[in-house]
Amino acid sequence: MNVIELKKKYDEYKAMNLKLDMSRGKPSAEQVSTMERLLTAVQKNEDCFSETGGDCRNYGGLDGINEMKRLFGEMLGVTSDYIIVGGNSSLNLMYDTVARSMLHPVEDGCKPWSKYEKISFLCPVPGYDRHFAICEYFDINMINIPLYDDGPDMDMVESLVASDETIKGMWCVPKYANPLGCSYSDETVRRIASLRPKAKDFRVFWDNAYVLHDLTDTPDSVLEIFHEAEKYGNEDMFFEFASTSKITFPGSGISCIASSPRNIKRILNALKVQTIGHDKLNQLRHSRIFRCYDDVVAQMKVHMNIIRPKFDIIYEAFDKGFEGIENVSWTKPNGGYFFTLSLPEGTAKRTVELCNEAGLVITPAGAMFPYGKDPEDSKLRIAPTFPSCEELSKAAELLTVCARLAIAEKNA
Amino acid sequence: MNVIELKKKYDEYKAMNLKLDMSRGKPSAEQVSTMERLLTAVQKNEDCFSETGGDCRNYGGLDGINEMKRLFGEMLGVTSDYIIVGGNSSLNLMYDTVARSMLHPVEDGCKPWSKYEKISFLCPVPGYDRHFAICEYFDINMINIPLYDDGPDMDMVESLVASDETIKGMWCVPKYANPLGCSYSDETVRRIASLRPKAKDFRVFWDNAYVLHDLTDTPDSVLEIFHEAEKYGNEDMFFEFASTSKITFPGSGISCIASSPRNIKRILNALKVQTIGHDKLNQLRHSRIFRCYDDVVAQMKVHMNIIRPKFDIIYEAFDKGFEGIENVSWTKPNGGYFFTLSLPEGTAKRTVELCNEAGLVITPAGAMFPYGKDPEDSKLRIAPTFPSCEELSKAAELLTVCARLAIAEKNA
Numbered sequence: 001m002n003v004i005e006l007k008k009k010y011d012e013y014k015a016m017n018l019k020l021d022m023s024r025g026k027p028s029a030e031q032v033s034t035m036e037r038l039l040t041a042v043q044k045n046e047d048c049f050s051e052t053g054g055d056c057r058n059y060g061g062l063d064g065i066n067e068m069k070r071l072f073g074e075m076l077g078v079t080s081d082y083i084i085v086g087g088n089s090s091l092n093l094m095y096d097t098v099a100r101s102m103l104h105p106v107e108d109g110c111k112p113w114s115k116y117e118k119i120s121f122l123c124p125v126p127g128y129d130r131h132f133a134i135c136e137y138f139d140i141n142m143i144n145i146p147l148y149d150d151g152p153d154m155d156m157v158e159s160l161v162a163s164d165e166t167i168k169g170m171w172c173v174p175k176y177a178n179p180l181g182c183s184y185s186d187e188t189v190r191r192i193a194s195l196r197p198k199a200k201d202f203r204v205f206w207d208n209a210y211v212l213h214d215l216t217d218t219p220d221s222v223l224e225i226f227h228e229a230e231k232y233g234n235e236d237m238f239f240e241f242a243s244t245s246k247i248t249f250p251g252s253g254i255s256c257i258a259s260s261p262r263n264i265k266r267i268l269n270a271l272k273v274q275t276i277g278h279d280k281l282n283q284l285r286h287s288r289i290f291r292c293y294d295d296v297v298a299q300m301k302v303h304m305n306i307i308r309p310k311f312d313i314i315y316e317a318f319d320k321g322f323e324g325i326e327n328v329s330w331t332k333p334n335g336g337y338f339f340t341l342s343l344p345e346g347t348a349k350r351t352v353e354l355c356n357e358a359g360l361v362i363t364p365a366g367a368m369f370p371y372g373k374d375p376e377d378s379k380l381r382i383a384p385t386f387p388s389c390e391e392l393s394k395a396a397e398l399l400t401v402c403a404r405l406a407i408a409e410k411n412a
Numbered sequence: 413m414n415v416i417e418l419k420k421k422y423d424e425y426k427a428m429n430l431k432l433d434m435s436r437g438k439p440s441a442e443q444v445s446t447m448e449r450l451l452t453a454v455q456k457n458e459d460c461f462s463e464t465g466g467d468c469r470n471y472g473g474l475d476g477i478n479e480m481k482r483l484f485g486e487m488l489g490v491t492s493d494y495i496i497v498g499g500n501s502s503l504n505l506m507y508d509t510v511a512r513s514m515l516h517p518v519e520d521g522c523k524p525w526s527k528y529e530k531i532s533f534l535c536p537v538p539g540y541d542r543h544f545a546i547c548e549y550f551d552i553n554m555i556n557i558p559l560y561d562d563g564p565d566m567d568m569v570e571s572l573v574a575s576d577e578t579i580k581g582m583w584c585v586p587k588y589a590n591p592l593g594c595s596y597s598d599e600t601v602r603r604i605a606s607l608r609p610k611a612k613d614f615r616v617f618w619d620n621a622y623v624l625h626d627l628t629d630t631p632d633s634v635l636e637i638f639h640e641a642e643k644y645g646n647e648d649m650f651f652e653f654a655s656t657s658k659i660t661f662p663g664s665g666i667s668c669i670a671s672s673p674r675n676i677k678r679i680l681n682a683l684k685v686q687t688i689g690h691d692k693l694n695q696l697r698h699s700r701i702f703r704c705y706d707d708v709v710a711q712m713k714v715h716m717n718i719i720r721p722k723f724d725i726i727y728e729a730f731d732k733g734f735e736g737i738e739n740v741s742w743t744k745p746n747g748g749y750f751f752t753l754s755l756p757e758g759t760a761k762r763t764v765e766l767c768n769e770a771g772l773v774i775t776p777a778g779a780m781f782p783y784g785k786d787p788e789d790s791k792l793r794i795a796p797t798f799p800s801c802e803e804l805s806k807a808a809e810l811l812t813v814c815a816r817l818a819i820a821e822k823n824a
Binding site: 024026027032033035036039040042043045046047048055056057058059060061087088089091092095096098102103104126133135137138187246249250251252270273274275276277278279280281282380 | 435439444445447448451452454455456457459460467468469470471472473483499500503504507508512514515516526542545546549550556590634659661662663664683686687688690691692693694808
């Protein structure tokens with residue numbers, strides 16, 4: 001189809017007055033409805049006690065109840081003493097961890113980050129917009145690191161952290177990284193675990209958001225980070241984050257931070273000023289539903305069966321819609337909530353514009369890059385989970401039309 | 413009784429191997445058990461929607477669901493646009509508000525607090541140890557302000573904030589202040605509402621923790637602060653905090669911050685970097701149980717009936733135990749969770765020591781003062797709510813013996 005034909009097709013879609021939203025990695029109503037039993041997991045006063053006898057209705061329990069710490073430990077492959085259970089949001093834990101580091105030293109003998117003239121974070125790109133928003137909010141300079149199929153460009157990472165003392169942190173989504181969906185290879189994990197940063201107060205923010213979120217029967221497997229880091233004396237260099245937001249209820253799940261027992265002690269010392277404790281009743285609900293790790297895995301299969309067909313619908317539409325179009329490709333991850341569509345340089349923004357005008361909201365072009373700037377203007381994040389299959393099919397078709405129109409306009 | 417007789421009596425208590433804890437303002441198991449219906453307030457998938465149709469299981473809703481905003485508005489006497497609903501901890505909201513102010517200006521044209529060489533908070537004393545802990549954590553200098561029956565020493569407050577630009581904040585517990593139990597008079601509230609601080613970024617932290625927590629049928633009444641502040645163009649000067657921790661479940665309640673619509677907008681702008689939203693299911697549970705303000709008031713009567721006899725037990729024991737002892741007095745508040753025992757100068761610490769040795773944990777002497785220093789070493793915080801009536805009676809008797817022994821030792 002030439003520009004005129006594409007424009008005609010596009011106008012047909014526009015005339016439908018669609019209202020489609022494929023912008024966020026949000027579980028669908030169907031997914032959250034599979035967790036109805038969580039609502040009634042604790043119903044009676046006498047059920048409100050943790051395994052150690054603690055009254056989960058009352059104050060206390062800064063680090064969380066034992067059974068929830070153990071469960072997160074099993075999910076992440078660490079023991080309970082590496083875990084602090086949080087509230088409903090792992091993003092909030094990441095924010096808090098950065099905020100705390102701004103005003104209090106993360107390591108003995110160092111200054112709080114806000115007392116340095118300039119500090120920087122390494123940001124594998126494309127990446128997660130909310131990570132970048134935290135950096136921007138705290139005025140932390142962001143340095144783009146290319147993200148490949150097997151993880152960040154480690155030559156670049158190693159040389160930067162070894163030579164630049166202003167580099168205090170690095171964002172990592174080691175498994176099914178948002179938005180590519182790739183996972184870090186064993187070699188990548190080992191190279192991160194063995195980094196020799198110039199800054200003693202350099203920390204890796206290991207956001208294991210999709211640790212159990214497989215989409216195929218050949219899932220990726222990523223090395224457990226603390227086990228690797230220990231070999232190099234680097235256990236204190238990592239803060240790991242996870243949550244049940246995409247396992248149970250996105251808005252009412254449970255989050256956790258995992259770190260070395262030494263860091264956990266430091267965090268608890270600060271945390272006790274911040275709160276008397278997080279919501280233990282919700283922790284109890286979760287641990288009543290998930291008696292062990294296998295119960296969680298079973299729930300993840302339920303999610304997989306709902307989500308996977310949605311990815312497939314878009315892959316099919318893309319196969320068809322982009323047939324014969326040059327310089328268009330997309331990732332096909334084994335898990336997670338996203339994949340990435342690569343378009344010819346300079347066409348991503350225009351594609352999003354066309355989508356929006358026709359009633360399809362997708363993640364803004366550039367959002368997966370620090371400061372919202374995709375240097376090549378070529379990457380789009382595709383988030384298939386929230387819409388229904390019918391909506392998705394329409395959204396994917398429309399997206400291909402918009403992208404092809406944008407490409408045709410550019411080539412015209 | 414002389415020292416020897418008191419010592420003998422004390423040793424009798426010691427021999428009982430008591431284990432009593434009267435240290436914290438914690439609701440009793442009996443109190444929290446009155447809220448069993450909250451556990452089952454939302455049981456089905458189809459019940460999980462807010463009045464505007466939002467799915468409370470899923471992401472979103474940064475400022476809280478409408479019905480919970482309205483309820484907090486009614487509790488505090490403001491409209492919903494003054495409210496952001498938080499997580500389970502108002503302490504966490506206060507911490508966050510201070511932390512945010514440290515790194516981002518609270519007012520246009522001002523610096524973040526951490527960029528000043530020195531900043532100070534006014535701290536009415538005796539006061540709440542966790543307020544002081546936040547200041548200490550952020551290295552905020554604390555200035556003691558005497559707290560009287562009708563509120564803080566306002567001559568001192570007015571003259572300090574008008575002349576000292578380093579003063580950026582003030583803690584206030586306007587109703588049933590922890591630990592005296594006094595409430596601010598109308599004149600005090602008006603004088604606070606009309607303060608003319610030298611620092612444009614001065615803020616009052618109005619911790620309305622006990623806004624509905626009456627203990628008698630002649631409760632105190634405190635003026636609504638934003639209504640008063642508006643008259644002086646000072647609406648932006650206040651952050652108010654409240655929660656249902658001592659209404660429903662201490663560990664699984666709902667908190668809120670109230671402020672001027674202008675401040676609310678500023679806070680939301682920052683909050684969106686911190687979290688995708690707080691636990692809306694728990695908000696929904698609360699608003700299903702509390703359909704209106706009167707439902708909350710009814711629940712507070714239930715608490716009153718459980719708590720009030722506990723205060724009375726201690727008053728009686730004190731009446732008896734301290735009969736004829738000079739320079740001993742105690743407050744008798746109309747609400748809240750605490751009252752204060754005043755002992756002769758230099759005997760509070762020793763009293764606590766004696767209590768602890770005999771198996772009674774009470775709030776450490778000095779804890780109600782910045783840096784843990786009661787300049788007169790004379791005040792003890794009494795927290796009657798958590799122990800059973802039987803335990804309380806024993807604890808109160810033992811406390812009188814310890815205090816009298818401490819006094820006798822000092823006079824010996």
